[in-house]
Each structure stands twice: as C-alpha cells, then as structure tokens.
Amino acid sequence: MSDQQGAAGTGETEEFAHVSVMVPEVLEYLAPKSGGRYLDGTLGLGGHSSAIFEAAGGDISLLGIDRDSLALDTAQKRLAPWGGRASFFQGSYSRFEEFMDELGWDTLDGALLDLGVSSIQLDDADRGFSFLHDGPLDMRMGASEGDAPAHRLVNKLSHAELKAIIHRLGEEPMAGRIARAIIEARSKEPIENTARLADIVEQAYPAKWRATARRHPATRTFQALRMAVNRELEELAYFLEHITERLAPGGRVVVISFHSLEDRAVKHTFRDEAKGCNCPRNVPVCRCGRVPRLKVLTKKPLTPSEEEVARNSRARSAKLRAAERLVEAA
Template sequence: MENKNTDPARIHTSVLLNEIIQWLNPKSGGRYLDGTLGMGGHSSAILEAGGPDCQLVGLDRDEEALELAGVRLAPFGERANRFHLAFSHFEAALDELGWDKIDGVVLDLGVSSLHLDEAARGFSFIKDGPLDMRMDPSGGMPPASTLVNKGSFSDLTRILRLYGEEPMAPRIVKAIIKAREEKKIETTLELASIVEKAYPAKRRAQSRNHPATKTFQGLRIAVNSELDELSEFLRLIPERLNPGARVAIISFHSLEDRVVKRSFREEARECTCPPRQPICTCGKKARLKVLTKKPQLPGEEELENNPRSRSAKLRVAERIDG
C-alpha cells in the first residue's frame, strides 16, 4: 500500500476537531460512533478526551483509510473498534459489538486528503489518474468513467445540476458527449479539460474555483450515492442514541447541509398533523433537540492552518426522551 508507513496525522487534518470534542463532551464509560473514520483524527481525540473507559466504533468504506486509522488508534487497544462499512450500515457494527445505544456520533462528510492527494483514486481534477471516484472500489459500484461514457444527456445533466449545482450542466454534457464519440474519456485530466473548454471564457476568467469543481462534485456524489447514504443514516440514528447523546455532522456543500438541517428540524417536531386539526392523530414525538440554530463554521486560525476547512459547516442535535 502506498501510504502504509505514513503517519496518518500528516496526511489529513481533521476539521473542527476542538468543536467536535466540546459538543460531544466524551465521558468515562461512554460509547461513541465515528461513521466516517478516515484516518482516525476525530476518533483518537474522542478516546483521549473520554478517558480509559471510553469506547468507540469507527466505520469507513475505504479499506486503506481503515488500515491507516488502525495505526493511529493502536494505542487505545480494544477500546477502538473498526469496521469496513458504509455509515448508513452502522447498526450492523453496533449489533456485532452488542451495543444497544450510544452516547455520541460524529460524521465528517468531506472527501479526505487521502482521496484528493492520491491521483490513482480519481477524485482530483488537478492530478491525472483513472476516472474512478469510488470511495470503496470493492463495493461493486461502477466508476465515474462508466457514467461519463455511457450516461445519457438527460441523466448526466440531472447529475450535474442536482448534485453538482452546476449552472452550465447542459453545455458541459454536450461537450462530454461530443468528446466521447471520438474517444472514450478515461482520465481525470481529460474530463477536466473538456469541462474547462466548455465553460464560457468570461465565466472561466471570473470563477474563483476550477471550472470542473462542480462537475467532479456531482459525479462523485452520484457514484457513491452520498445523499441517499446520509438520508438513511439520519433516519436510523435517533433510535440508537441514549438520552442526552449528541450527533454532530460536518458537511461541505449546501446539498448535504440541507439534508442534515431538514432531518434535524423534522426530528425536533412534535406533531405533523394539519394546523387546523383540533386533535393530534399522528402521535409523533420529538426525538432530537437542535443545538445549533445556525451551522458552526471554522475559526480564522483553522482557516489559515487548513484551507480545506473553508467550506465546512457543523450542525449538532441532542437526543431527548420522546
């Protein structure tokens, strides 16, 4: 493995780390879930803060990240448990450990430095590599190249509009289809160049980000079913939280943040009956209390030390008796 002997802390800097520890406030004897283990930054901080009786289970779809996290979490011994799972399947890990409820959860939905910096993973439009973008290549999902080379005009346009929030979607998809008629699009830089040339010159000159940023985001979300994954997790997690347990979620684009915001708000509502209905018949009880009215953002010091944190938004909710 390319990064096997590399210090995980040097590869990836965990975003909003201090804020996560402050909100979760790990306790002795507590059980915690890190649904996006990555290279173990948030997990190691939780175990450190919680003391010698604190336990944690970490999940990740990426086997390379799991191995690197194992190096970082080795000092915690059996208190740190790792599973090769998507975070929406967290219940399988809890059940295997015999954990009915947990005392806190963190999700960091950002793409890790491991993915961005390793050209072979196909996430970067700066470094050339195969057009892959799968977080778990062993999971049976088709790579981004399949979408790009076989997707219809309507499907690709929908992906770029919905998941990439790309206003130039139709124009970009036309350029992709024209290019693939001549030659299969196989690498990240090939696709990035097609997108860049499809962008109007004026927009290209005025853009703060690379023209391919939103296209790559849209394809990555589609390839990994990221929004479906998040929605399923949010549906299931309240039932496995102890009263007072907190769930902290860091998102990096408006689509994810919107899903988290709406789910927290829905779980905090008592009744969904029509306003004019005199008696509640739905029986819905609030399960969460929203603790962050607005998302918490990185401070100036973190932004200076870790520019990749600039898009991060943290929302936190607490389980209540319901």
Template sequence: MSMGKVDPASIHTTVLLHEVIEWLKPTPGGRYMDGTLGMGGHSLALMQAADGKAELLGLDRDQTALGHATARLEEFADRTHLFHLPFSRFEEALDELGWEGIDGAVLDLGVSSMQLDEADRGFSFINDGPLDMRMNPEHGQSAADLVNTLKHGDLARIIRTWGEDPLAGKIASAILRAREKEAITRTLQLAEIVRLAYPPKMRHAARNHPATRTFQGLRIAVNRETEELEYYLKTIVDRLNPGARLAIISFHSLEDRAVKHSFRDAAKGCKCPSHQLHCTCDGVPAVKVLTKKPLIPSEEEMQVNSRSRSAKLRVCEKLTADGEEV
C-alpha cells in the same frame, strides 16, 4: 514514499476537531461512534477526551483509510471496534457488537485530503489519474462508467443537482461530444472537457476550477452519498441513548439542508400532515437542536486548512421517551 509509510496526521487535517469534542463531551465508560472514520482524527480525540476509557465504533468504506486509522488508534486497540462498512450500515456493526445504543456520534461528510491528493483514486481534477472516484474501489460503478454511458439528461441532472452547476446542460453536451471520439478515462481529460465547456469570460472569472462542481456531482453519484445520508438520518436517532449527542459536518448546501431538515423534523415531534390544523398524533420531540445555526471553522482554522472553508457543523441531543432533557 509508499502509502504504508505515510503518517496519517501529515495527510489529513481534521476539520472542526475541537468543536466536535466540545459538543459531544465524551466521558469514560461511554460508547461512541465515528461513522466516517477516515484518518481517525475525530476518533482519536474522542478517546483521548475520555481518558482512553470509552468504547469506540468506527466505520469507513475506504480500506486504505481504515488501515491508517487502525494504526493511529493502536493505543486504544482494546477499546476500538473498526468496520469496513459505509456509515449507512452502522446498525449492522452495532448489532454485531451487541450495542443497543450509543452515547454520541460524529459524521464528517468531507472527502479526505488523502483521497483528493492521491491521483490514482480519481477524485482530483488537478492531478492526472484514472477517472474512478469510488470510496470503495472494489464496489460499484466508477465515474468513467457514468460519463461514458449515461444519457445527456441523466448526466446533466447529476451535474446540476449534486454539482449545483448552472451550466450542467452545456457540460453534459460537451462530454457526449468528446466521448464520441474516444472514451473518457482520465481525470485531467474530463477536467479539460469541462473547462472548455465554460464560456471564456466565465472561465477566467471563476474563483475555482470550472470542473470543481462537475467532479463533486459525479463523486456524489458514484458513491450514492445522498442515499447514504438520507438513510442514516432516518435511523440514527433511534439508536442514540437519551442525552447522547449527534454531530454532523457537511461541506455543501445539499448535505447541510438535509441535516438541518432532519434535525428540525425530529425536534418537532408532531408527525401530522402539514395541512392539519390540530395535532392528533400525540408525538413528542426526539431531539433538541443545539446549534440553531451551523457552526463554521474559525478564521485561524481556515487559514491553516483551506479545505475547511465550506464546513458546517450541526449538533442535536437525544431526549427521553417523554421528550425531556436528561
């Protein structure tokens, strides 16, 4: 079956859909942004919850996903504005539309099932394909470029920091030995190298495939996901209207920690150095954190969609210039 005939709803199950809508509370006349449009699940629910009378800005750097989302949102075409951009560049889209602020935003940092399951995209260590992993295949270095050119220390750092694999050094050494014999160009080729780098006892005791963390680390590095999120978190609050809510779904501890700390800092207001005993900056809180602890999928959702198990949702609300709730 060609990708053009695939029903997007059958490819990807939207994570924490009901929770996102309940917290964002979209209303007619509001302006909302989906920074990771994907297959359009959150966006479609946002528009439906607002009786189709809101305006939506959707961004995605994956052109294939953007095409599916366009079709899925066709009934709201006159009120949706879709851009082929990474979410970190959302201000370009806002400025082009002439929107100074928005009334709500959602960010789903997960990789879509379509990307994971389509072997040619190179995200999967289960199905063989070219070792790519780029969200936008027309831009940047691929995973193959990294594993075949990086020095041992840089490769180990990626696997340790972003893949959170304690065997990063052994895995990097195994990759360097393998690439001396032949270039590493296929996903299953890399997956097998990583699998064999694990000691037999750890290999057999592992709950997930040994290559899971290495592939995660490489994907984050290839798509500069950490830099994308850091820039977004620094800039998004200023473009939220008072009372607007921001919902972010993360899938690993590094992302969740970044979101947690960003929300916490924005809610403090004070920008004085931590060693200073008394506040002299007269700063006021920019947001109120609505989720003291991250929300996780229900048992029912996790049974239906196993890929939702690591999802965590955090939500904050923009305050007025005086630091008050609307």
C-alpha cells in the same frame, strides 16, 4: 472517508500528516463521557476518534467505520494506544446498525459524521477524485462495495441524466453545456482519465466565464460525479432516518458537512425530530402521535474559525450541526 474535504487528524502518522476539521467544536458538542459508546462513521485517519478518546480519558468504546481500507489501516495504528476499545469495520456508514449489532450494542452515547472526500483520496491521482492530478476516472471511496466508477457514468449516461447529476449535485449553472460537451467528446473516444474530463468541462464554459472564474470550471462537475458514484446523499438520508432511534437518552449526534444539500438534509431532519408532530397545520388536534425526540443544539451551523481556515484551506466550507436525544416521556 473522513479526515474530510479538508479534514484530516490532529497529528501525524507514519504515512500521512493531516488536520481534522473543527476538533474543539466536535468535542464540545459530542461531550464524550467516561464509559460511553461512540460511533465515528467516517473514521478516516482517526483524527477525531483520537481526540474523542483523549477527551474521555481513554475510557470509551468506539465503533469506527470507513469505506477506504488504507484509511482504516492507518486509523488502527493511530488508535492502537487504546487497545481493544476501538472496533473497526470497512463499509458505508449507513451500515452502522449492522455493525452495532455485530458488537452487541443497542444504543450509542454519541455519533459523528465528517462528510466529504478524504485528503489521502484527493491527493492520490490513482483514485481519480481530483482534476489537479491526472489519473483514471474512478472516484470510488470503497472499490470493494460495487459502486460504478465515474468513467462508467460519464460514458454511459444520457445527456438528460448527466445534466441532472451535474445540476443537482454540483449546483452547476452550465450543466446542460457540460453534458453536451461530454456526449460529443465520448462519441469520438471514451473518457477514461481526469485530465481529459477536466479539459472537456473547462472548454464547455463560455470564454468570459473561464477568464473570470475564481475556481477551476471542473470543480462542481467533479463534485457531482463523486457524490453520484458514492451515493452520498442516499447514504446520509438513511443515516439521518435511523440514528435517532439508536441514540441513548442524552446521546448526541454531530454532523460536519461540506455541501449545501448535505447541510440542508441535516438541518431539516434535526428540525423535524425536534418538532415531533408533522400533522397539517389545519388539523386542530395531533393525529400522527409523533413526539419530539431530539433537541437541536446548534440553531445555526457552526463554521471553522478564520485561524483554522488559514491553517487548512480545505476546511473553509465545513458546517457543523449537533442534536441531543431527549428522554422519552413515560
């Protein structure tokens, strides 16, 4: 993952040129300090991690996680100047506690997630993420993790299941029509490649909608299938549930999201952790015993500047939220 949805690093590597999203904002809110331990849960090509090292004068320890082996190989080359200060693990960022335990880390001084699909994945037709390039209908961020590829979902799920995925994860108003079109098309021949699925979705749209659409009609459907294949909301939910416990007092968590459902999950978790007590309003005295554990640093999500969007159009939907671990009362 990462160097996400339009994100990608601050410079060039041997293999790729890429531009990481909202680097100044990440550094401002993560506030890396000398001697700290930091998690980049969506390492990608290492753009954000490289900037974190530079901001701390190289004197930090980094845990970098990514599902994509190619991204990890590239990030390791990029971060080589910092030698053994960076440790790399292939897998989902929801496994961060497992990887911390392997390193003998109890707590973190900072954690970063840059959600979405990486530029190298979007631009590789063989990965099947984009309807702009014909290729096998795959969409797995990490094929070694056992996720079912997108073509399996498209060809096996019922109408109701397809409709639910496309409607919920893609927020697609034509979800029912699209699901019916997929069912009809696969009854004649399995849907195995991105170009055919994109055409099926496009033809499912009413002609008037196709004529006036600002983006390709398949955009939301492809997004929904990608999120379902990689269990992206489930991964985020687990991370948000467990990250606060692993932050040291004063430690910070920064999340960049590209989807309203992701942003909503981050917003609600930060708000609930900052509020503490979750007893019903009609209970006069707190019975749950929960205390605030986070201080929200961003009242509203930060978005990229106009200049950044002009340089990197894939950054336009990015939203950044940050919070800080409070010191627990004695």
